[in-house]
Amino acid sequence: MPKADINKAGWEQSEFPILCETCLGPNPFVRMSKQEFGRSCGTCARPFTVFRWNPGEGARYKTTVICQTCAKVKNICQTCLLDLEYGLPTQVRDTALGVTNDAPTSDINREYYAQNMESKMQDSGNKSGLDITRTSIAGKEMLKQLARTDPYYKRNRAHVCSFFAKGNCTRGDECPYRHEMPAEGSKQEGAQKSIVNRYHGTNDPVAHKILTSYAESQGLAPPADTSITSLFISSLPPFSTETSIRTAIVHSIPSLDPQKIRSIVHVGRSHCAFANFKDRESAELAAMSWAKGLEVDGEKVAIKWGRSRPAKPTGNEGAGPSAVAASS
Structure with missing residues (x-):
């Protein structure tokens, strides 16, 4: 669709997001709000069409955080950034398949790279820019063992209410967050990491x-x-x-x-x-x-x-029987 403003030539418009089954939710009649050029892509910084929806009862609202071009390049969900085929972080998939990351991470080149990849996929007719034709059989077997076969809707649940944890939440049933005490060690470290790190598969604690x-x-x-x-x-x-x-x-x-x-x-x-x-x-x-x-x-x-090296003897410990006898 041609755009009236020449400055919007590289911006992305779409009619429906690229989502995994978990993020989409179990409701077949999900309602979405659509906002063209609602935010900048978390990886290439290009404005794109943002979708927002509620995946089901008791779940928190979800939104797309990267554009469709970046999602197609990595074959991942626009919201959770997990692989669409295996449901795993990109770092796990790339490590298993031996896929190299050639995308630039600098602000200057990443938008230019995204535009080139978009035109390349359109010319080749490839829906995904990920090339896994030369990967090993062992890597694919590893992913099959680690993959989650069924959607994990528990991931869409609302966050725990911090006021309830402190004992002073006054909203009651109207509170949009969960009223339960957080379990020890249940803090999601991956959610605090930047989108760029999770997208490129670097320093991802979940992976x-x-x-x-x-x-x-x-x-x-x-x-x-x-x-x-x-x-x-x-x-x-x-x-x-x-x-x-x-x-x-x-x-x-x-x-x-x-x-x-x-x-x-x-x-x-x-x-x-x-x-x-x-x-x-x-x-x-x-x-x-x-x-x-x-x-x-x-x-x-x-x-x-490998094994650790044995500690070097100090003092008279390795001097031998004669040295011990002489010292006595």
């Missing part, structure tokens, strides 16, 4: 919790000793080299800076290797990415955390 739990189920729970920053790789093919191992590691963790790898120690006779990282955060990221499996030179290898 980190899911990935950590899955890694623990695969025997890759982070050890209590935080000084351990190495992972042990075994069952390597006999023809593997240090270069091929490093290449497989870099390709398996697109979000990891290759400079974070301190060294790769390959023991050819034992068909194993140690991947040493510069910090614990990079090592945990590798463990979460390899929980679905790691392939080196076309074969699947086994992954375990």
Whole structure:
């Protein structure tokens, strides 16, 4: 639809939002309010058509927070920013599928990037800008295990009334919030994070919790000793080299800076290797990415955390029997 104002050429108009089944709610006759150019997109900053609705009785009103172009690029819901196919955060999906994030995060280039992606999808006829054709089977199996098959309408419930928690809410049944005491540790950290971080899959606490739990189920729970920053790789093919191992590691963790790898120690006779990282955060990221499996030179290898180094003896503890006898 052509726009009269040339300044609105890049703005987005739509007739219906892109939503997941959970955000839409169980009511088949949901009523929505529509406001053209009601707010700026939380990721590309372009004005877009905003929709607002109530998904059901006892639920809070919901609204769209990103434009449809950005939602199509990531194949996510415009409201909760979760993947439309698996219902998982983008960081979990991208980690499992090995998808790289090439979208700019600066204010200068992100609007230009969104416009280019919109025209690219229109020319190719692709409804989604996400390319997962080269992803591994293991990554897809991981997502199937983590995916929520049924809609989780409990997520739409109203927030707990803070006045009720303090014991001084006077609104009674007219209060739009829940009158129940909050459970310990029930604070939703993901809701406090910025939309940009959740969209690009960086520093998402909800995704980190899911990935950590899955890694623990695969025997890759982070050890209590935080000084351990190495992972042990075994069952390597006999023809593997240090270069091929490093290449497989870099390709398996697109979000990891290759400079974070301190060294790769390959023991050819034992068909194993140690991947040493510069910090614990990079090592945990590798463990979460390899929980679905790691392939080196076309074969699947086994992954375990490294062990802590034994403490160096001090004083007369390691001096031996002769030294102890002499001192006595």
